[in-house]
Amino acid sequence: MRYVSTRGQAPVLNFGDAMLTGLARDGGLYVPESVPQFSGDEIAALAGQPYEEVAYRVMKPFVSETFSEDELRGAIKRAYAGFGHAARAPMVQLAPNHFLLELFHGPTLAFKDFAMQVIGQLFQIELEKRDQKITIVGATSGDTGSAAIEAFRGLDNVDLFILFPHGRVSEVQRRQMTTPIEGNVHALAMDGDFDDCQGKLKDMFNDFTFRDEVGLAGVNSINFARVLAQIVYFFTAAVALGAPHRKISFTVPTGNFGDIFAGFLAKEMGLPIERLVIATNQNDILHRCLEAGDYTKRGVTPSISPSMDIEVSSNFERALFWAYGKDGAAIAALMDELKTNGSFTVSPNAIGALRAVYDSGAVGEGRTMEEIGDSLRETGELLCPHSAVGVNVAKQALQRDPATPMVTLATAHPAKFPDAVEEATGIRPPLPPRMADLFERDERVTRVPNDLAALEALIRERRRK
Ligand SMILES: Cc1ncc(COP(=O)(O)O)c(C=O)c1O
Numbered sequence: 001m002r003y004v005s006t007r008g009q010a011p012v013l014n015f016g017d018a019m020l021t022g023l024a025r026d027g028g029l030y031v032p033e034s035v036p037q038f039s040g041d042e043i044a045a046l047a048g049q050p051y052e053e054v055a056y057r058v059m060k061p062f063v064s065e066t067f068s069e070d071e072l073r074g075a076i077k078r079a080y081a082g083f084g085h086a087a088r089a090p091m092v093q094l095a096p097n098h099f100l101l102e103l104f105h106g107p108t109l110a111f112k113d114f115a116m117q118v119i120g121q122l123f124q125i126e127l128e129k130r131d132q133k134i135t136i137v138g139a140t141s142g143d144t145g146s147a148a149i150e151a152f153r154g155l156d157n158v159d160l161f162i163l164f165p166h167g168r169v170s171e172v173q174r175r176q177m178t179t180p181i182e183g184n185v186h187a188l189a190m191d192g193d194f195d196d197c198q199g200k201l202k203d204m205f206n207d208f209t210f211r212d213e214v215g216l217a218g219v220n221s222i223n224f225a226r227v228l229a230q231i232v233y234f235f236t237a238a239v240a241l242g243a244p245h246r247k248i249s250f251t252v253p254t255g256n257f258g259d260i261f262a263g264f265l266a267k268e269m270g271l272p273i274e275r276l277v278i279a280t281n282q283n284d285i286l287h288r289c290l291e292a293g294d295y296t297k298r299g300v301t302p303s304i305s306p307s308m309d310i311e312v313s314s315n316f317e318r319a320l321f322w323a324y325g326k327d328g329a330a331i332a333a334l335m336d337e338l339k340t341n342g343s344f345t346v347s348p349n350a351i352g353a354l355r356a357v358y359d360s361g362a363v364g365e366g367r368t369m370e371e372i373g374d375s376l377r378e379t380g381e382l383l384c385p386h387s388a389v390g391v392n393v394a395k396q397a398l399q400r401d402p403a404t405p406m407v408t409l410a411t412a413h414p415a416k417f418p419d420a421v422e423e424a425t426g427i428r429p430p431l432p433p434r435m436a437d438l439f440e441r442d443e444r445v446t447r448v449p450n451d452l453a454a455l456e457a458l459i460r461e462r463r464r465k
């Protein structure tokens, strides 16, 4: 399996190199040159298998030239051993044709753990084989950061720097990033929003002198390995509801587009997915783009679902790559336009291709709060604000197509956003016992400016040589 850049100008790599490279050297994102196909029988055979076995079968064709069967099975086994639910991704029924896929039973209580725990294991295997040290820099709107810290804390061959937007993550999210004591972990609170953090991360990747000097690697969903591990739960959920003999739709609370793009790849692999529904909060650039064919930045407004406060949605580039018939030059031109003008127009053919796969909806703050209360009353489920956005958009989609079972992804635990949940329901969801002292732990964080030279200087100084 070879991996190519969405902008068509970077070296073609195998999985191991693509995983350790992160952003392609032409600024694009790596994608598999061709997508492995699963037959109906292969999909049917996944029914009733443990999550780890489905993960092995789904991931294997993408990675088999880099990892042996034993290495991959071992990595997956270790990755999920610490999850707080035997099913890993259990599903509950909300209404006759509406299901909630709970993706918050991992160590940091968000869906990010599903991929981050696996790639933490895969990175370690590959770095040991290569006797290599790396500097990981990650950008987070709240959840990727703690998941990355949990996966890479204490490793001798990895220094980890996490950039988060100062004052724009929940207090639980911030403390999850600022309280780990390991010396290889550095939480950096940056002036600006998540797009600024991710922008600086990409600038670092595009500064080849810095990139090569520090051995820069990325664990955001710009890294294809992250997206790959997120494909698995689309399979477990769909098979549990009758795939391949029945079509299933998914609604995905969306920001950086990594999760829903994993769903797209599952569909490409042969999983019978009817619709993939993009659910956004008031930062609705993706919904507006699907509606009007126009991707135009307006500025991010902070919301009660802060992890989705994103306007430069990285993985949308991967979706566009497919929609433009894998024309790297066209994608490079669109991304240049976005950087220069803050907007681009999707061609009629490409918007048609996107609409053939994706639906979308946006939910404002008031409605999100109401949905948290409604869901609790109607179903007994206490939702985090991101999952509430998903459930509300899914309900609208179910009105358009009541016949196809809908799975909404619950992307974070309500205890990560206690203030919003308490305001909506009167209930303050408690953290699990292992995190009960989170508010008593000392915090260690560095305020940093939105300035590339300053950030690079800090990373050069702090990383272990
Ligand atoms: C809780 C939560 N929900 C939804 C999202 C959006 O996911 P994606 O960025 O993959 O679109 C994020 C962040 O990525 C998140 O942390």
Ligand SMILES: N[C@@H](CCOP(=O)(O)O)C(=O)O
Pocket (backbone or CB within 6 Å): 139, 140, 141, 142, 143, 144, 145, 219, 220, 221, 222, 255, 256, 258, 307, 308, 314
């Ligand atoms: N919502 C994310 C933003 C980064 O997303 P990623 O999937 O690209 O890592 C977060 O919580 O940090």
